[in-house]
Structures are given as C-alpha cells and as structure tokens.
Amino acid sequence: MSHAVSRRALALALPALLVTGHASAQDAAANYPNRPVRVIVGMPPGGATDIMARVIGEKLGAQLGQSFVVDNRPGAGGIIGTDAVAKAAPDGYTISLILSGAVIANQFVYSKLPYNPDKDFTYVSQVMEGVVVLTADAKAPYKDAKEFAAYAKANPGKVSYGSYSTGSYGHVVMAYMNKQQGADMTHVAYKGEAPMIQGMLGGEAQLAFGSVMNMGPHVASGKFKYLGVSGPKRMAALPNVPTLAEQGLTDAPYRMSGWAGFIAPAATPKPIIDKLAAAIHTAMADPAIQKRIRDMGFEPTLDSSPAKNMERYKHDVPIWKNLIELADAKIQ
Template sequence: MKPADRARRAFCWTCATLLAAPALPSMADTYPSKPVRVIVGMPPGGATDVLARILAEKMAPALGQPLVVDNKPGAGGILGTDALAKAAPDGYTLSLILSGAVLGNQFVYSKLPYNPSTEISYVYQAVDAAVVLVADARLPFRTAKEFADHIQANPGKLKYGSYSTGSYGHVAMAYLDERLKSRMTHVPYKGEPPLLQDMLGGHVDVAFGSVANTQPHVQSGKLRYLGVTGPRRMSALPDVPTLVEQGLDDAPFRLFGWAGFIAPAGTPKPVVDRLAAEASKALQDPEVQKRVRGLGFEPVIDSTPEKTQQRYLADLPVWKQLIEVSGAKVQ
C-alpha cells in the first residue's frame, strides 16, 4: 500500500471514530457540581434577603445543588457587589441585588471598587420593586400630599431614614427635600430592620420601605402608609394610592426599581442562560408568586440576561439625573 493510501485510510478511520464517539456533556449539562453562593448586600430579614431565600429554595432542587445565601451588608450594597465582581466567573458566585446597588452607587460615590458596566453580567431581573412611603403615625399628615405640604411649611423639623446611603430611599427623599427646600435631616442605616426599629422609637419620622417589613407596624397602628412609588398601585396594597396620583408626579416617583441576579463578568453564557431559565421557572410557581407579592414585589417571569442588561442600560440615565438633582454625593 502506498504511503498516500495509508495516510488516507488513517484519516478516514480517525473521522469515523470521532463521529461514533459519544458526545461530551456540555457545560450547561454538568453545571452546577457543587453549592452556589448567593451574596446579598443587605442584612438578614430585609425584603431583598427574603426574596433571595425564596428563590434559592425554589431553584435548588432543579439545579441539583443548594444555593447558599451569604449576607454582606454595608455601604449601600457596595461590599456585597464588590465581592461578587471579584469572584471567579465560574457560576458558583451570584448576587441578588436591588437595582440601586448597580445603578445609583456609581453616581452617589466618587469612586467604586468595581465598574457595574464592565465587571458584572446581568443574569435575570426577578421582580419590579416599588416601595412605600411610611411615616410615624403620631405625625399630623395622612397622605403624601399632606406630608409634602408639612415639610415645606416646617423646614428643618423632620428626619428621614434610608436603608442605605445611595439607595432609592435616600436619593428620592433627597430629591424631594431639594425640590421643596424642606431641609430634612438624612439618617442612613445598614438595612431596613434597624431603620424601622428607630422609626418605632420615634428617632426617624419618615422613610421609604418594603411592604414585608412595614406592613406589621402599619397594621399595629404605629406607622402609616402615605403612598407608593411607580406608575401603578401595588397588588399587595391596592388601597394605597401612588405618589403620582397625589401630585408628586416627577420622574423619580414614577420610577420602578427592580431586583435580580447578577454574576461576575465573563461567566460562561451556558451557565448564565441555565440560571436565568431556572429563575424564570421558579417565578412561574403560584406559591412563589404569592410569597413574592407579599413582599410588595411584582414577579417577572419572562426576563432574560439580554432583557436584564437592557433594563440596566435604560435606567442608567434616569438614576444619573436623579442623583445629580438630589445632590446626594458621598466622597
């Protein structure tokens, strides 16, 4: 047999062997092979933390591995988001964040240890996240309009709290304070539970918060709902009017925040797509939807990594303008 014929036969044998060999499992098929860490940049007990635990519990059986929530509160979500951005991009570290952590912080803080536009992969927007404006029930106003009139007529008299510096609760109130020249005092906290504890003690007068954590205190008569953010009423609080309905119709009060999963930039697309698919399935479960709505969130069942990235880019200029007007800056 000529050398050329032998080479040809060897080549054909190799091709036939490769074609007959079983296909190797894809990354999406083998992932995950160990527990997945889910960083939450807020303390345990807040609405974001509870949402993360609901989704982790529901997604774990389908993924075949536990999703372990790891709370890293502080600096308006910066500590948790920085830990996420610096983690290995292998799908074994995620974060469940409120949108302000990746949108607002880059404009509030003069320098961040990470770039939200280049060092993060946007996996899945899980919920729309309107918030409620609540006040100490001993104060004389009962609506958002009465509150606005009161602080304008009594400058320098009230304190507002926020669940973190740079959060929506901070910059939206700073915006209103600037607009009405009311000279309110801002008191920042590391999470919602300590904020509400001080409100109940009479140390803070008003704040934006979640339905999950404020509702028991409203039902007890200690706090009072003044209104909700966003373009429509919450399904969890159908009788509470929006701020827009009450005449506070500036763009910041029409804004819906959101919460969702992010991963380190460079996380393989098959892994990101698998996580997004499992998040979508979890949010389609009626019991999960009931629990999520009980937190004051609206579940999003048709998001994707691409849609989440688009939402981030669409909200970016809105947050930039809000923070510039509010003057909420941290060096």
C-alpha cells in the same frame, strides 16, 4: 523561516483551541452545579431582598440539585456585597441577588466604586419590579404624602427620614423632595430595611420608604401609617393607598421604580449563565413564588433573560443619573 512556521502552526492550532475551549465551557455547564452555590445579598437578614433570595434560592436548589446558600454582606449601600461578586471566581458558584441601586444609582451617588457596573458583571435575570410605600410614625402630624410635603416645607430642619441604604430609591427620592421643598431634612442611612424600621420605632427617623412585607405589621399594630406609594400605579397589595402622583407629586422621580435581579461575575461562561437564567425563569413561573413576591408588595418579573436584564440596566442608567443630579444626592 522559523517565524513563518510558528505562525502557520498557530493558525492551524487556533480552531482546535477554540473548539476545545467551547467544549470545556459546555462540559462545565453540563455538570453545573456540582457543589453548593453562594448567593451574596448586600443587605442583612430579614429584609425583602434577603427573603426573596432565600425563596428563589430554595427553588433553584430543588431544580439543580445543589444548595443555593445566602451569604449576607450588608453595608455601604450594597457596595460591599456587590464588590464581593465582582471579585469572585467566574465559575457560577458565586452569584448575587441585588437591588438595582447597587449597580445603577451607586455609580452616581458615590464618587468612586471598587467595581465597574458596565464591565464587571453579567446580568442574569431580573426577578421583580419594586415599588415601595412611604410610611410614617402613626403620630406624625400629616395623613398623606401631600400633607407631608407641605409640612416638610413649612418646618425646615425638623424632619429626619430613613433609608435602607445610601443610593436606594428611598434615599434619592427623599433627597429630591428635600431639595425641591427646601426642607433641610436629615437623612439617616441604615444597613438594610430591618434596622431602618428599628430606627423608626426608636424615633431616629420619622418616615421612610419600605416594603409592605416589613412595614405592614407595624401599620397593623397602629405604630406606623402609610402615606403613599411610589411608582406609576397602586400596589396590588395596597389597593386603597394612593400613589404619590395621585396626590399631586407628579415629578418623574415619584413615578419611578427599581428592580431586583441576579448577577454573576463578568467572565462566567455563557453556558452556565444560560443554565442559571433558564432555572430562574422556571422558578419565576411558580405561582407560589409569584404570590410570595406580590405579598411583599412587589411585582414578579416573568419574562426576563440575560439580554433583557442588560437592556433594562442600560435603559435605567441615564434616568438615575439625571435624578441623582437633580436631587444633589452625590456623596464625595
């Protein structure tokens, strides 16, 4: 009898509890944010991702009345920073601007991750589509990507290439070329784009994929030269630099692109996620933000949402899985 009463009491109380929980989430969103928000970036200061987080974060802070403070957590191909988000309190006060490789490529490059990209995050909003430019030492004996591919094939073991993180597009697509050409190239992984460029300047790596923002000054100074652009079309910032596909490198990996977007811990209340996503959408409508992203060589994403960002994630996972298997880029 007592069990029946208990079950009846629970049945009567449950709707009220659900309403209370919904109201609490709505109240939290209405007051959000009431203290600074931490924006984790899994790359060191000075790279394109870091600068993008600061530019968009400043705009979000102006809209929402609290500071969005960048917290750089570089290392392990973005794993360190991304794991910090997965383990943070799901209250909207820890978010991250990630490169897509941190949640997509890394699950296939590494045999084990400390987080589950399918379960541990809410995908808030994509903010840019990222193509990168293959850039080499100005003295290298090849003038474009087609000549470089032929050189690497004819000179096995003589080329070293850099990447801004293990599992990044720059790592995986070069690993793919390495396998296709039988080039025996050496991969030199760095903790971000700024140290990668320093490595190129110091002769540790002869070429790498990177952003126009950071490669451009060294091309202008005569130290580097552009070989070709990744992705399906030429960059608006480099209209005279042909794509890899235009140069005869037409395999699917050479035509792919990555993206950057904001994520939050999985259990972050939906009203807070929706408020964040709306603020990001407003920030991305600002022509000054769009220009800054295009000046970096990327294309701003203007129509994202939590649902669209999740859809893009799910679309890209099997594509990158196949690429990493073809490139034999897995790390044990």
